[in-house]
Amino acid sequence: MQDSVAKAGAVALPTHPLDPLTPDEIRRAAAIVRMTHDLGAGMMFETISLHEPDKRVVHGAKPGEAFAREAFVCAFDRTNGKVFEARVDLVADRVVDWRHVPSVRPRILIDDIMLVGEVARADPRFQAALAKRGITDIDKVQVDPWSAGNYGLPDEEGRRLSHTFCWYRSETNDNGYAHPIEGLCAVIDLDRAEVLRVDDYGAAEVPMQNRNYAARYRSTFRDDVKPLEIVQPAGPSFVVEGNEVRWQKWRFRVGFNAREGLVLHTVGYEDDGRLRPVMHRAALSEMVVPYGHPGGGHFRKNAFDVGEYGIGVLANSLTLGCDCLGAIKYFDAWLADSKGDPYCIESAVCLHEEDFGILWKHxxxxxxxxxxxxxxxxVVSSISTVGNYEYGAFWYFHQDGSIHFEMKATGILNTAGLRPGEQPHYGTVxxxxxxxxxxxxxxxxxLDMAVDGERNRVVEVDTVALPVGPENPHGNAFTIRETVLETEQNAQRNVDFNAARYWKIESAEARNGLGRPTAYKLLPLSPVPTFSDPQSMVARRATFMMRQLWxxxxxxxxxxxxxxxPNQSSGGDGLPAWTAADRPLVDTxxxxxxxxxxxxxxRPEDFPVQPVITAGFALHPTGFFGENPALDVPPAASSMSCCVG
Known part of the structure; x- marks a missing residue:
């Protein structure tokens, strides 16, 4: 195995308008806000991140020239719950915009995650509920914080909350999820650091079977696993300068922030010496995990892991030979803590190449x-641990001009306990x-698309069978039907398996050699129907899940x-609010x-630790090129005789 590609020791100054904030910029942004808008002892910073510049600034940036730098800051006062947003000019060292945002809750911070267990375990009501279950060793109780949602309960109004579920750890490294403490939920007021309420839905015996999975608990392993080494004696084919990546004909920039985690900017493909844009920006906008149990506190399980916690904040430091294999380039992530001080998640993003089988053959x-x-x-990847689950965001760039995204989910299932004789209607034993x-x-x-420029349109493509008749006498004919999605309301679409539906993003100006608009198609690979009622609170807050395309x-x-x-929101924000204007979408x-x-x-096979399961989508060039763009990929030098006839 090769050593990883060397990382720069010192933090470089920003060289491009899209570079993430440096530690010094984070520190200065916090100091500038405190100096002009000090909220006192209760002041907390939810976010300090790059305020991304206008696209014209990005497109006009030239090496060596000065450029504007601004930070977006969200701060709140935990003594009264008020939330404020600021925009800070980091060149002039001044706040250029400051506003109060009423009736919202900032996301749950790392401080809150650490606080919840301490507060719950110290509460006499919580201790009494544990004693009813025969649990007296309070320190062995694992308390997981969950976002509380919004269920209109009067005593929760106006508070920033966390809901909790509990498990028992017989030792420090025990798999607590094998030992659910069923029916016990504490509701924590995060800003007051107190238990608002203890909800006890009835006790069940705590299962205590040992279901530990780590290597230290195993005595036997497979003995037929031979070494598999990735060797690149001349080093990798990619080149990295700052945050810009160049590989084969692809060019893009790597970004990162506390909320979205990994962000890709200015994705383009070099074609005959010309860099052709494909996307301006791509990032995970939101996610929700709705659970299907209607009672016992479990109805509140519908976490928005991006907006309520922050995928970036919870990113892992990746490890060579485990998370990534081969000749690796790592990107560190600098984020701000709740006091506005910078801290580093080392190796938060991994960049490497993989063999991917046959590209083409005849x-x-x-x-x-x-x-x-x-x-x-x-491969560009980042992995985050959100409570019991791990989520791995993997972007794949291919030599044929296609881009694939895959979310890899692993970790441990969220579990609950069964009462004697209870039959599980909403889960698997x-x-x-x-x-x-x-x-x-x-x-x-x-996906902020820019297919051969910023003027694009979206076309829905359905495959339709022709009825049997004079034009289809043998009943075998089928063709495609293309529909331009002209406004935001009629561009809210779902997959149609019977039509093999996909969507094309076409250029309004560029044409290929055959006279057709150049395009990329969005190929849905993992559509999921929702089983939440449209009037349910989770559907009202996560309306995006009701459509596969917006x-x-x-x-x-x-x-x-x-x-x-989204934290404790009542719903209607985001996509449903914006698309209500029904703005035109053609050639814009x-x-x-x-x-x-x-x-x-x-499945039982998902426990005690879950094998990776995946979901994703693909972006394929569709008339973007005039022929197979991978014709110029050379034969493998080590097997020339079999690669070329």
Whole structure:
């Protein structure tokens, strides 16, 4: 195995308008806000991140020239719950915009996650509920914080809350999810650091079977796993300068922030010496995990892991040989803590190449000549731990001009306990006395498209069978039907399997050699129907999950599918609010929002630790090129005789 590609030791100054904030910029932004708008002892910083510049600034940026730098800051006062937003000019060192945002709740911070267990375990009511269950060793109780949602309960009004579920750990490294403490939920007021209420839905015996999975608990392993090494003696084929990546003919920039985690900017493909834009920006806009159990506190399980917690904040430091394999380039992530101080998640993003089997092949039936090319792909990935689950965001760039995205879900199932004789109607038994609820993981990806420029349109493509008749006498004919999605209301679409539906993003100006608009198609690979009632609170707050496709006219402030502040929201924010204007979409700067996910009916094989399951989508060039763009990929040097006839 090769060593990883060396990382720069010092933090470089920003060289491009889209570079994430440096530690110094984070520190200065916090200091400037405190100096002009100090909120006192209760002041907390939810977010300090790059305020991304106007597209014209990005397109006009030239190496060595000065450029504007601004930070977006969200701060709140935990003594009264008031939330404020600021925009800070980091060149002039001044606040250029400051506003109060009423009736919203900031996301749950790392401080809150650490606080919840301490507050719950210290509460006499919580201790009494545990004692009813025969649990007296309070320190062995694992308390997981969950976003509380909004269920109109009077005592919860106006408070920033966390809801909790509990498990028991017989030792420090025990798998607590094998030992659910069923029926016990505490509601924590995060700003007052107190238990608002203890909800006890009735006790069940705590299952105590050992279901630990780590290597230290195992004595035998497979003995037929031989070494598999990735060797690139001349190093990787990619080149990284700052945050810009160049690989084969692809060019893009790597970004990162506390909420979305990994962000890709200015994605383009070099074609005959000309860099052709494909996307301006791509990032995970939101996700929701609705669970299907109606009672016992479990109805509140519908976490918005991007907007309520922050996928970026919860990113892992990736490890060579485990998370990534081969010749690796890592990107560190600098974020702000609740006091406005910068901290680093080392190796938060991994960049590497992978062999990907056959790229293309043909054997001439008449001459026996064989032509074949090996494929490789470039992988950009980041993994976050959100409570019991791990989510891995993997972008794949291919030599044929296609882009794939895959979300890899692993970790541990969220579990509940069964009472004697209880039959689980809403989950699967995964261990004696333990079951995992039916649930879904629904993601929404925001794709700010720029196919050969910013003037695009979206075309829905259905395959339709022709009726038997004079034009189809043998009943075998089918063709395609194309429909331009002209406004935001009629661009709210779902997959139609019977029509093999996909969507094309076409250029309004560029044409290929055959006279057709150049385009990329969005190929839905993991559509998920929702089983939440449209009037349910989770559907009202996560309306994005009701459609696999949304399209909006570009607006720089429209970034998050469920709105900027989904924590304890009452719904209607984000996509449903923006698209109510029904703005025109033809031949304009537009954003494509794709909802996809996992419909998870748990299996015993998913426990005690879950093998990776995946969901994703693809972007394929469709008339973007005049021919197969991978014709110039050379034969593999080590096997020239079999690659070229």
């Amino acid at each position: 054997t001439d039936l008449f001459t026996g000549e064989v032509d074949v090319r090996r494929a490789r792909r470039l 995964v261990s004696p006395g333990v079951y995992a609820h039916y649930h879904q993981h629904i993601f929404n990806m925001r 399209v909006t006219a570009y607006h720089p402030d429209e970034i998050f599918a469920a709105g900027r502040y 700067d537009l954003v494509v929002w794709h909802s996809f996910g996992l419909h998870h009916i748990p």
